Amino acid sequence: MKLVILAGGYGTRLSEETKIKPKPLVKIGNRPIIWHIMKFYSYYGINNFIICLGYKGHILIKELKKFTSKESWNIKFVQTGLKTMTGGRIKKIKKFVSDEENFCLSYGDGLSDVNIKKLINFHMKNKKMATLTAVRYKNPKGVLIFSNNSKIKKIKEKPIEYINGGFFVLSKKIFKFLKNSQTVFERDCLPKLSKQKELIAFKHNGFWACMDTLREKKELNKIFKSKEKAWKVWM
Numbered sequence: 001m002k003l004v005i006l007a008g009g010y011g012t013r014l015s016e017e018t019k020i021k022p023k024p025l026v027k028i029g030n031r032p033i034i035w036h037i038m039k040f041y042s043y044y045g046i047n048n049f050i051i052c053l054g055y056k057g058h059i060l061i062k063e064l065k066k067f068t069s070k071e072s073w074n075i076k077f078v079q080t081g082l083k084t085m086t087g088g089r090i091k092k093i094k095k096f097v098s099d100e101e102n103f104c105l106s107y108g109d110g111l112s113d114v115n116i117k118k119l120i121n122f123h124m125k126n127k128k129m130a131t132l133t134a135v136r137y138k139n140p141k142g143v144l145i146f147s148n149n150s151k152i153k154k155i156k157e158k159p160i161e162y163i164n165g166g167f168f169v170l171s172k173k174i175f176k177f178l179k180n181s182q183t184v185f186e187r188d189c190l191p192k193l194s195k196q197k198e199l200i201a202f203k204h205n206g207f208w209a210c211m212d213t214l215r216e217k218k219e220l221n222k223i224f225k226s227k228e229k230a231w232k233v234w235m
Contacts, residue, residue, distance in 0.1 A: 001120065036231065044115075054083075113233060114165070114204045114206065136204075
């Protein structure tokens with residue numbers, strides 16, 4: 001099975017780093033976060049990668065090759081456009097996954113210890129077009145629950161919720177839901193799949209983190225240097 005990595009966004013919330021390089025090249029330890037993602041999937045036997053490029057894609061190609069030259073990986077870099085949305089980027093790699101019924105998809109800025117083998121088996125067993133990994137997330141804000149007359153019925157202070165963790169397994173049938181380069185995968189595709197009962201969640205209660213901000217980058221570096229296993233399953 002192949003892994004498609006969305007690595008073309010601007011990463012504006014991490015502008016301290018992304019002014020000069022694409023976010024997937026921001027380092028955790030001494031290697032780019034995208035390398036960590038690839039190393040994680042490689043641990044589960046996935047060594048064929050399709051990287052969707054956009055913002056500063058030429059830099060990503062040049063720099064990533066420095067870290068992958070000793071790995072037994074097959075990497076296909078695809079220029080998917082500077083202003084292309086997530087669904088549009090996936091649409092543009094259709095021909096590179098046409099030889100298999102299913103493929104994995106991940107964002108280029110998220111890390112987890114989700115068991116990829118179990119995730120794939122779950123997808124195969126349920127036979128849906130899309131499986132997403134649902135991860136536990138502590139909402140930093142309080143949530144208001146209203147009654148019918150707008151009175152506040154309940155206040156949930158920093159509730160634990162499930163959110164889309166960004167580790168997907170998709171059927172190649174997914175492409176009929178991706179119209180053009182401006183299709184947003186999360187907004188235009190996933191709700192339609194859900195409505196047709198073709199979207200299912202694999203619940204993961206272990207480690208998960210994304211790197212949207214400088215604070216989150218520092219936290220991931222702290223975890224990397226610690227004895228915590230987290231996503232470092234190959235170590």
